[in-house]
Amino acid sequence: MSTTYGTHPGTGLPETVQIYEVGARDGLQNEKNPVPTAVKTEFITRLAAAGLTTIEATSFVHPKWVPQLADAADVVDALTGLSGVRLPVLVPNLAGLARALEHGVTDIAVFVSATETFSQKNLNCSVTESLTTVEKVITEAKATAGEQISIRGYVSMCFGDPWEGQTDIAAVVDVGSRLLEMGCYELSLGDTIGVATPGHVEQLIGAFDAARHPAAQLAVHFHDTYGQALANTLAALQTGVTTVDSSAGGLGGCPYAKSATGNLATEDLVWQLHGLGIRTGVDLDALVRTSAWMAGELGRPSPSRVVRALTSDGAP
Numbered sequence: 001m002s003t004t005y006g007t008h009p010g011t012g013l014p015e016t017v018q019i020y021e022v023g024a025r026d027g028l029q030n031e032k033n034p035v036p037t038a039v040k041t042e043f044i045t046r047l048a049a050a051g052l053t054t055i056e057a058t059s060f061v062h063p064k065w066v067p068q069l070a071d072a073a074d075v076v077d078a079l080t081g082l083s084g085v086r087l088p089v090l091v092p093n094l095a096g097l098a099r100a101l102e103h104g105v106t107d108i109a110v111f112v113s114a115t116e117t118f119s120q121k122n123l124n125c126s127v128t129e130s131l132t133t134v135e136k137v138i139t140e141a142k143a144t145a146g147e148q149i150s151i152r153g154y155v156s157m158c159f160g161d162p163w164e165g166q167t168d169i170a171a172v173v174d175v176g177s178r179l180l181e182m183g184c185y186e187l188s189l190g191d192t193i194g195v196a197t198p199g200h201v202e203q204l205i206g207a208f209d210a211a212r213h214p215a216a217q218l219a220v221h222f223h224d225t226y227g228q229a230l231a232n233t234l235a236a237l238q239t240g241v242t243t244v245d246s247s248a249g250g251l252g253g254c255p256y257a258k259s260a261t262g263n264l265a266t267e268d269l270v271w272q273l274h275g276l277g278i279r280t281g282v283d284l285d286a287l288v289r290t291s292a293w294m295a296g297e298l299g300r301p302s303p304s305r306v307v308r309a310l311t312s313d314g315a316p
């Protein structure tokens with residue numbers, strides 16, 4: 001399959017971008033039918049073979065809240081031998097941290113909401129309570145696993161919330177700054193329901209910069225509900241962001257935000273980045289084959305435009 005139509009660099013863009021792959025977690029947490037553990041681990045192994053070096057593997061949230069990821073420990077155990085790849089997992093609280101550490105995890109991600117309504121729906125507590133929990137998780141993680149543990153922070157609903165409307169930029173900066181100051185090595189700005197537009201992205205990243213958190217500390221996490229994810233990514237890259245979250249095949253959604261669809265598809269991101277001459281280390285053909293295989297496992301075509309263009313209809 002032909003995947004190259006030349007390289008045409010843009011101005012003010014980085015030479016390399018780190019892709020933070022979330023398909024196995026954000027993608028699969030919303031599946032109606034349970035995905036067998038063996039399919040999840042084959043998916044992650046194939047993503048690694050396609051050149052993705054950071055793959056969020058699963059989530060140690062409450063299995064009753066997200067039954068799709070109730071096999072988190074089995075997934076982590078099955079991937080023990082996979083080398084050369086970071087496999088972070090989502091951890092919501094101390095109970096989740098204990099489960100993750102028991103299985104040798106050294107890379108975790110904590111998450112809070114910028115808005116009160118989503119905090120209650122997703123974490124069953126207020127924003128302030130969730131920040132207290134995260135602080136305990138970070139302290140305990142460092143005390144138990146040592147300073148080598150990597151802790152990423154996410155803020156959800158950074159641009160808009162289905163119950164509250166547009167999100168206050170100052171609230172996002174406040175919550176996000178707290179996570180960075182607690183010791184997160186990076187902060188991922190989540191557009192959980194995909195409502196952001198490029199100027200809004202520039203404004204938010206500018207507000208973090210004004211609060212002494214430059215773009216180098218930030219990642220972007222766009223869901224593609226309104227088709228804005230690629231445009232928003234380009235806007236973020238132009239501000240100096242170099243880490244982008246995406247989901248192979250465009251899988252995804254959030255079980256506690258009905259209006260959320262899949263993340264920006266990794267294939268669509270890679271197509272754009274490679275066209276701009278930006279290095280990712282990803283083999284697009286191998287990635288497309290992986291997502292087409294996964295589409296077959298899930299029994300529906302991939303929503304990724306690139307997967308569809310490079311296969312007959314996104315199915316194997």
Ligand code: HMG
Pocket residue numbers: 026029059060061062063065066092093095096097099111122123124154155156157189190191192221223253254255256
């Ligand atoms: P809760 O019911 O309030 O929990 O849920 P609790 O603390 O009251 O505990 C109740 C019982 O659950 C206790 O057991 C705990 O031990 C147990 P009991 O004493 O009754 O026998 N428990 C657990 N068991 C296993 N693992 C755990 C755990 N925690 C408590 N981790 C909780 C609070 C946070 C657990 C729940 O609300 C939860 O799991 N929420 C997660 C929801 C979720 O996963 N959402 C999707 C991920 S976020 C996202 O997708 C956004 C993102 O992609 C960025 C973006 O797009 O914006 C990251």
Ligand code: MG
Pocket residue numbers: 026190192221223253254263
């Ligand atoms: Mg998400």
